[in-house]
Amino acid sequence: MKRNEGERKSSWKQDPEGVKADILAVATSVFAESGFSGARIDEIIRRTKSSKRMIYYYFGDKSGLYAKVLEAAYARLRKGEGQLDLQALPPLDALAKLAAFTFDFHRENPEYIRLITIENIHHGKHLKQSETIPKLNSQIITGLEELCRRGIGEGTFREDVDPLELHWTISAFCVFNISNRATFSHLYGDDLFTDAGQERLRARLVSMVLDAVRAS
Amino acid sequence: MKRNEGERKSSWKQDPEGVKADILAVATSVFAESGFSGARIDEIIRRTKSSKRMIYYYFGDKSGLYAKVLEAAYARLRKGEGQLDLQALPPLDALAKLAAFTFDFHRENPEYIRLITIENIHHGKHLKQSETIPKLNSQIITGLEELCRRGIGEGTFREDVDPLELHWTISAFCVFNISNRATFSHLYGDDLFTDAGQERLRARLVSMVLDAVRAS
DNA sequence: TGACAAATTAACCTTTTGGTACATTCTGTT
C-alpha cells in the first residue's frame, strides 16, 4: 500500500547487518511487550522494514530470535555497569554508586528487565543456549569481589560480606521495581512509582546495602 | 482407555463445584508452568477429569479462567499472612516474623509467585477485572500500618517509617527469590538457592528490614 | 412421573500462527 508511482517497481539494497539490527530491535520491543508465546512473528515483521522470510533466514526460528534478543539485552545491561569505574572510588562510595546506578538504569530500560522476567517464566531455556551471556555476567561479580576485598582491607566492610549476596540484593530491588510494577501499583497505588517515590526507594536501597556491608 | 467392561457405557455424576475446583487446580499448574499465552487449553483439559466444554461453561474463556486462577493464588498468599497474629508480638519481633514468614511462604509456593509474575508480563490486565483481589491485599497494608504505629509509639521504630515501603521491600526480596531463580542460578551458580544459601538470604532480609525501621 | 433446567460429553469449526517453497534481485569475482 505504499509508494512509487514513477519509481521502478522493484529494487532493494542488500544490507544484512541493517536487516538483522532492524529485526532485533523490533523483536526486542514485541517480545518485551507480549512475552515469548504472546509475541507474534507477523507483528514483528509488520513493524520491520523486512519480510518474514528474513527472520528465519537469519535467526532460524522464533526461539532463535528470542535467544538473540535476550543476549543483546544482557549485553546492554552489563555494558552500563561496566562503565562505572568503581575502582576510582572508596569502597563504600563505589557500592553506593553501583546500587543507585543499577536502580536508575533498570528503570530507564524496563524492556530488558521484562525480557529477563519472561526468560524466567520459560525456565531460562533460551539463556542456556547462549555462550556469550555467562561471560558478560561474570564481570559484575568479579567487580564486586574486587570491591569487597578493598573494603575489607580498608576496614570499612564486614569481613564476611558476600559479593554474590550483594549482587543478589541489588538485583532483587531493582528488578522487582520494574517487573512487578503493574500488579503492585494496581493493588497499592502508585505513590512509590512517582518520581518522588522512586527517589525514596533508591535512597532506601542505597542505605540498606551500605548498612549490610558496613563493619560494626 | 480406562474402565468398564461390564459397567454401564456412560454414567457421570453432576458435581459443579468439584469440576470447577479440578479445573482451577490444574489450570493453576499449567499457567504457572507455561505462562498465559504458552498454556494450552487442551493441555489443561487433558490433565483434568472434565471435558473442554466445561472450561467455557464455567469460566467463559481462557482469560476468564486465568483471572480466577490468579484470584485464587492471591487469596492463598494473603491468607497465610493473615494468620500470623502480628498483634501478639512486640513490633520488631512481629516485623521479623512477617519478613521471615513471607520469605518461606513464597518459597514454598512458587506457583503463586509465578502467576503474579506472568500477570505482570501482561500488564496486570486480568487483575483489573477482579473485584476481590484488591480487598484481600489491603489487609496486609493495614496490618503493617498498625504495626508501625505501635513501633513508633513504643519508640523502637523511626518516626518516618512507611508501611507501604516496608511491604515493597519485603516483597521485592521474596518475589525476586522465586521469579528470577532460573536466570540467576544459571548465571551465578546456585549457592544461594541451597538450603544454607536460602537461610542466609532470609537472615539478610530480616536484618535489613529491621535496620531500616529501627530508631537510631 | 414427567417436564424442565442444569451439567456434561463428544465432535466439529474457524482463525491464527509459525514456518516454508520458490522465484527474484543484488553484488563481488573472474
Place this chain on the structure above:
DNA sequence: AACAGAATGTACCAAAAGGTTAATTTGTCA
C-alpha cells in the same frame, strides 16, 4: 559480462489452538 552465491520478496501451507454446536445425561420439583 557472466556466473555464483548471498540476500530478499511473495505466496502459500499444515498444524495448532481457542472456541462452539448439538446432542445426551442427571437432578429437581410440581
